[in-house]
Amino acid sequence: MVCKIKKMKTLIQTASGIQAFFRERNWRFCFIGGIALQRWGRPRLTVDIDICLLTGFREEDKYIKILLSHFLTRIDDAERFALKNRVLLLKSKEGIGIDIVVAGLPFEEKMMERASEFEFLPGIKLVTCSAEDLIIMKSFADRPQDWVDVESILKRFIGRLDISYIKKNLRPLCKIKEDPSISTRFDNLLKRYQK
Helix, strand or coil, X not given: CHHHHHHHHHXXXXXXXXXXXXXXXXXXXXXXXXXXXXXHCCCCCCCEEEEEEECCCCCHHHHHHHHHHHCEECCXXXXXXXXXXXXXXXXXXXXXXXXXXXXXXXXXXXXXXXXXXXXXXXXXXXXXXXXXXXXXXXXXHCCXXXXXXXXXXXXXXXXXXXXXXXXXXXXXXXXXXXXXHHHHHHHHHHHHHCC
């Protein structure tokens, strides 16, 4: 247990350093994934840092080059991979994985506007996406663990979530992915918790 707490503390401190790096450059961002889940869902040990960085669709390479000059990469030709897949795979000097989503969609921009700070450790506040936006991203990812995470958020916050916002933003993403079953799965899960 002590080891897990120490790992989580190191992860949060590393995330805080990344946040400071982004803020120095006035970049728009928010933490997503496991860190955001610590705030909104059932906390579980996360071993990497997921962050969404708003770059748009024409200047990604500028951001990527700056990041590559300051952080270690996890794969060969990380720049090409990031431009193709819109995820830059980096790691901290401590070896913590850092996945930077290269964002540009209107939904992602709205997510940045809705993001807010949360104090994870005394004196360390991180900007995370909202609970609704985390549900949208986890649903869209559509992996088994993501649905467990969505359910944990619904359990904790069902009466305080903007369900219409979730549905309004999830449906267009499902159309892009050409998988309407994601929206149906979310609706079915939602029925369990709405009264």
